[in-house]
Amino acid sequence: MYSKGVTLVELVVVLAVVAILAAIAMPALHEFLQEQRRKVVAQELAFTLRMARSEAILRQTPVVVRGFHRGWGWGWVTLLDIRGLSTARGTHLNTHILDGKVPVIGNKWVRHEVRFDSFGAPAGVKGESNAGSLFFCDPKRARLRWRVVIDWVGRVRITDLPDPQSADWCGKPR
Numbered sequence: 113m114y115s116k117g118v119t120l121v122e123l124v125v126v127l128a129v130v131a132i133l134a135a136i137a138m139p140a141l142h143e144f145l146q147e148q149r150r151k152v153v154a155q156e157l158a159f160t161l162r163m164a165r166s167e168a169i170l171r172q173t174p175v176v177v178r179g180f181h182r183g184w185g186w187g188w189v190t191l192l193d194i195r196g197l198s199t200a201r202g203t204h205l206n207t208h209i210l211d212g213k214v215p216v217i218g219n220k221w222v223r224h225e226v227r228f229d230s231f232g233a234p235a236g237v238k239g240e241s242n243a244g245s246l247f248f249c250d251p252k253r254a255r256l257r258w259r260v261v262i263d264w265v266g267r268v269r270i271t272d273l274p275d276p277q278s279a280d281w282c283g284k285p286r
Contacts, residue, residue: 168228184216
């Protein structure tokens with residue numbers, strides 16, 4: 113007599129193989145999800161910076177994007193900077209809140225904020241340009257994964273290439 117069912121031993125063997133394959137795949141899946149999270153945060157910040165630049169040009173008023181007091185990885189706020197001063201409180205345009213799981217480090221010029229003048233160019237304190245880069249780091253390996261670059265005319269782009277002008281920002285203690 114032939115049976116069309118599955119024996120208990122066959123079922124246990126299949127479940128064991130599936131469990132082993134899942135255990136092997138989980139770290140790779142976790143790393144993939146973290147990489148996607150870093151990429152999404154980089155795209156969101158680049159989008160915010162592009163919109164801030166557009167608002168500055170359209171309104172003919174300086175616009176500031178400031179990282180939260182804990183850092184860019186916790187989020188940022190976009191403001192109209194009516195007086196153009198670093199301490200000015202302008203009209204609130206947007207707030208983007210994050211959970212801090214993606215380390216974002218700004219270099220010297222964009223450590224705390226990015227300011228666009230009424231022409232859309234990055235304008236720092238005392239007339240200096242605040243063109244620079246924001247680094248999205250992989251904390252486990254202390255290496256750069258993504259970089260949002262603001263050039264001297266205000267264009268914003270995303271790259272995964274290292275910054276040849278600076279040291280590895282992700283490996284430095286802050």
